[in-house]
Amino acid sequence: MFNTRPAVIATIAAFSVAAVPSPIAAQATGDLAVVQKSLQSLVTMTADFSQADRNGKVLTGVLTLKKPGKIRFQYEKGVPILIVAEGGALTFIDYSVKQVQRWPIKNSPLVVFLDPSRDITRYAKLVPGYDPRIVSVEVNDPKHPEAGRITLVFARDAAAPGGLMLQGWVALDSQNNRTTIRLSKQKFGGPVSDNTFRWNDPRRTR
16 A cells, blocks of 8 residues: 555645745745736646655656646556545545545645635745746745645746746645655646546445
């Protein structure tokens, strides 16, 4: 059985980062506006992802997103885990133990992807960096500090929505479980069926 639970929970629950963000300055506000535009321009996306935990264990899969409010993390064959957001809830399904857990999307840091109306400039800070081609943003909700923080990493790319290509994110939960998500083969704007976000409930017996 794969011990994926700590890394997966770190991805969807409490987030924090090792880097200390700088105060938002005039130029930082400009970059945050670019990030805001990029996230609002993102309607559908598919991408391959790799998920690495603090022990170096790597899992891969396919990420599918459709706004508003839908996302699916389909893990590689043999990993009995599925994460789906739909209907206002983020659902974690572990088929190996027939367990289902749900969280309101609004309480998950992944809301920054799923809610196009969310003004991230109210709770986001740029993370200082040395490469001007990279934009890193730390996001947290001061009203819900228990939700932690998530650091989004973008690369400037004129071909991407809003001029920024989402590269992935980094998480560190309250149990010190660090998780890094890296994206590749990103595709935007293609048709995505709502059926993509349906899932089988392992608790149901025939």
